[in-house]
Amino acid sequence: MTKADIVDSLANEHELSKRQAGEIVDLILDEITSALKQGEKVQLIPFGSFVVRERRARTGRNPQTGEVLKIAARKVPAFAPGKGLKDAVGGPKRGGAAKKSGRKK
Numbered sequence: 001m002t003k004a005d006i007v008d009s010l011a012n013e014h015e016l017s018k019r020q021a022g023e024i025v026d027l028i029l030d031e032i033t034s035a036l037k038q039g040e041k042v043q044l045i046p047f048g049s050f051v052v053r054e055r056r057a058r059t060g061r062n063p064q065t066g067e068v069l070k071i072a073a074r075k076v077p078a079f080a081p082g083k084g085l086k087d088a089v090g091g092p093k094r095g096g097a098a099k100k101s102g103r104k105k
Contacts, residue, residue, distance in 0.1 A: 055075070
């Protein structure tokens, strides 16, 4: 699904013009981006959370030349799905298999 698909769906389901729906989607994405730029966590319960994670500086290797490179530390956006999204996609979590005891009878 693309952004255009989301805009079309919003426009059709809520009797909006595509322009209005597009502006709504853009506003939501801009607010999420703005909050992440400020280092804030964005929680959309039960959908999930957007967070900023810090990657440490590390060394890497150029695959063509084999030259060792320093990769600078940086901040990256990340998404952690919430329980509602996990359940909707994968179904509810099961209890798990019973553990076998190591004892012989």
